[in-house]
Amino acid sequence: MQKDDERLVHSRGEEFLAVFKKGAEFTQELLRENERLRFRLLELEGQGGPAVGEGSPAEVQRLAERIANLEQEKQEILGRIKQVEAENQDFAARYLEVEDENNNLANLYIASYQLHSTLDFKEVLQIITEIIINLIGAEEFAILLLDEKSDELQAVATEGVERSEIPHQRLGKGIMGEVASSGENYFVEDVEGYQRDFASPMVCIPLKIKEHVIGVLAIYSLLMQKKQFAPVDYELFTLLAGHAATAIFSSRLYSDSERKLSTIQGFIDLLTK
Known part of the structure; x- marks a missing residue:
């Protein structure tokens, strides 16, 4: 579908250039003809009287x-050029959207x-x-x-803050506990007006495998150049909710x-010596 959009944008771009060039040439021709006819008209009007001869008024x-017809044709061509320019701007904007979608898909695939x-x-x-x-x-x-024995959320990794600053929250308690319990994403309404609160993050995303939540991602601040979330961010949040949870769960298992196997191997080595 995206390839078709790109070919369509390219085709319409070439069509615009052809129409624009042809329109420009025709407009120049009309202007020259207009000028010639106006000069001829002034010449005839300047002669006047009998010297004009029979048929001169006609x-x-x-x-x-x-001249009036040429003026009308010129206006129609200029209108068509403006219309094609507007269509070209629309297709150029669509082309940029396709490029952004391609980049976003590539980033999602890499992630x-x-x-x-x-x-x-x-x-x-x-x-x-x-x-x-x-x-x-x-x-x-x-x-x-989530520690399933104590039903508490505990920080295992942090960025920009100390792990000790992140409070433990019980399942179902507070924003993070509610997100872990419900499995639903949480976003503050006013990103720029948010004041950092380690118990109430700006964004909280459940890390879940199907409907089983194993933890949450809590975001407290964005980089200086980022003022709000883009559409691709929500796709990344969805990816993190599932793929990151699966990767974490698999790696922990x-x-x-490996640790149990190493322990068993140690016992076997002791028994066989």
Whole structure:
């Protein structure tokens, strides 16, 4: 679909250039003809009287009508050029939208690929941190995971703030606890007017596998050059809600299994010696 849009934009662009060039040439021709006829009309009017001869008034009338027709044709061509220019601007804007969509899709693909490129828990957290900084533009944030034994959210990674500054929140309590309980995204209405509160983040996204929430992403501030969220940010939030959760869950399972395997191997080594 996007390729078709790009070909259509290119085709309409070429059509505009052709029409514009042809219109410009025709307009110049009309202006020259207009000037010649006006000169001829003035010449005939200046002669006057008998010297004009029979048929002169008819010729003057014919020339005046011809000038009027040329003026009308010129205005129609100028109107058509303006219309094509407007259409070209619309297609140029659509082309930029397609380019943005292509870039966004590429970023989303790269982010998704990176999330599943490793089973190391620390590396997964680092990749998520880089995605949040580079693609979303967050400056201060925390990744909290749910401890199912205590039903508490605990920070496992932070950026721009100390992990100790992020309070533990019980499931269903406070904004982060409510997000973890409901599985619904939370956004403040006024991003620029938000005052940092570690218990009440600017944005809180549940990290969930299907309907099972394993933690939340809490954002407290954006980079200086970023004033509000773009449409692609919400797509990234959706990606993080699912793919990041899966990557975190898988890496934790792998780390736990590796640790248990190492422990079992240690016991086996002791028994066989």
